[in-house]
Amino acid sequence: MNLELKDAVKAIKPLSPALVTLLGVTASAEHSLNDVLKVIQFDSVLTAKLLQAANSAAFRRSQEVESVSMAVTLLGERFVVGMAMDLCSDGFFEQPLAGYESAAGDLWRHSIKTALAARLVCRYARVPVDSNQAFTGGILHDIGKVVLSTFLEGAARGMALAALEGHFSYLEAEREKLGGDHCEAGDALAVQWRLPACYRAVIAWHHSPDGAPEALVPLVYAVHLGDALAMMSGAGTGSDSLLYPLNPRHQDFFDLSSESVQRVLLDLENEFAMITDSMAST
Amino acid sequence: MATILIGIGGVGASCTPGDILKTMALGSCVAVVLLVPQTRCVGMVHVALPDSALDEKKKLLVPGHFADTGVPALYDEVCRVGGRVAMRDVYVKIAGGANVLGAASMFDIGRRNVLAVKKALWMMGSGPMAEHVEGNISRTVTISIDAGTVELSSPSKGVWIL
Numbered sequence: 001m002n003l004e005l006k007d008a009v010k011a012i013k014p015l016s017p018a019l020v021t022l023l024g025v026t027a028s029a030e031h032s033l034n035d036v037l038k039v040i041q042f043d044s045v046l047t048a049k050l051l052q053a054a055n056s057a058a059f060r061r062s063q064e065v066e067s068v069s070m071a072v073t074l075l076g077e078r079f080v081v082g083m084a085m086d087l088c089s090d091g092f093f094e095q096p097l098a099g100y101e102s103a104a105g106d107l108w109r110h111s112i113k114t115a116l117a118a119r120l121v122c123r124y125a126r127v128p129v130d131s132n133q134a135f136t137g138g139i140l141h142d143i144g145k146v147v148l149s150t151f152l153e154g155a156a157r158g159m160a161l162a163a164l165e166g167h168f169s170y171l172e173a174e175r176e177k178l179g180g181d182h183c184e185a186g187d188a189l190a191v192q193w194r195l196p197a198c199y200r201a202v203i204a205w206h207h208s209p210d211g212a213p214e215a216l217v218p219l220v221y222a223v224h225l226g227d228a229l230a231m232m233s234g235a236g237t238g239s240d241s242l243l244y245p246l247n248p249r250h251q252d253f254f255d256l257s258s259e260s261v262q263r264v265l266l267d268l269e270n271e272f273a274m275i276t277d278s279m280a281s282t
Numbered sequence: 283m284a285t286i287l288i289g290i291g292g293v294g295a296s297c298t299p300g301d302i303l304k305t306m307a308l309g310s311c312v313a314v315v316l317l318v319p320q321t322r323c324v325g326m327v328h329v330a331l332p333d334s335a336l337d338e339k340k341k342l343l344v345p346g347h348f349a350d351t352g353v354p355a356l357y358d359e360v361c362r363v364g365g366r367v368a369m370r371d372v373y374v375k376i377a378g379g380a381n382v383l384g385a386a387s388m389f390d391i392g393r394r395n396v397l398a399v400k401k402a403l404w405m406m407g408s409g410p411m412a413e414h415v416e417g418n419i420s421r422t423v424t425i426s427i428d429a430g431t432v433e434l435s436s437p438s439k440g441v442w443i444l
Contacts, residue, residue, distance in 0.1 A: 024350040101437050160438035166419060169383070228382045232391060233330070234290065234420070239437035241420040242309060245384040258388045262331050265310075265391065266340065269290055269330065269347075 099152025144186025325365025
């Protein structure tokens, strides 16, 4: 990665300490919902938003949810982490990515859809994969695009056309243009943000999962598949949408048929509608 | 005068001058457009999956989600908004059905969607007069009621008329 990109990574603001702690907790395979609760109960804004979400029409409860522990139990870890990322990342995921011709909110929609799809494909895993890690990894996987975006302004159409006509990955177009890609930039940012190793692996290897540390390969494949499914469902990040090859080795780790892929796409839309409706009501 | 956004599984139609029908960033989904020259009515459905047998409940709640129920639902909507018309007097255009690069057959939902849409149209005695389908590009569809034009746009290809 060249010096300009390294400087751009350094210029990005750190994550809030609460969010870093929460991501650290969720990265552990042995964590419980109680561990999550211990982190968020000290964040008053997040607590208030979670109570609002739990009492929103999307969850249709006859009884009012009055405590944060009830809210966390009802909403589940994926929702809590999703909301924490949205609230504590200071607009990081909401910003437009001009270098990808992507509007404000597109990165967040793509990240949430990738997260949900990565979690859903875990139902079909041939080997154990932590679906909560797949969800959080899905939210984080494209953080490197924020670093690259500024440097790619005005180049998106030419890069997309080159990748499309040359049948090569958009990642190669990024490397050709900048001497680095969004996976490398994302990895550098993940180091700066002190993200746990499992999320670093997802960010660095989500387009080439076989390069990840062996124990994390199935997790990275979950996000690799989630990313493709998000783009298929229309939630890309602009010019690069659909222009990353799907590695057929996913079949070693996930037992997917055409029908199960369709089932995942159907459930993805249902879950996405639920999560966005409840977040919109807060 | 309004822009009517058609989301996933959405069905919409209009005869109101100045209205725009739009659906954004089709991936493997397919947009089916019906244009009725007699009534200047235009309709569009955003189909996500080929076969409603996958989920009976969703089929009833959101028929536009599936090709086999979405195409008849679109025809009904166009007739409701613009008045009864024979399917043979309706122009049909379709777009979308893309896929990610190098995907294995189980991921080829875009092609299955296109085939299912054509089958549903065929069952109604019709077929597309124009199409821009499959490949590896995301497509946005914008239809002007005034001009009756179906405009496609994609980050790699710019803007063109179907």
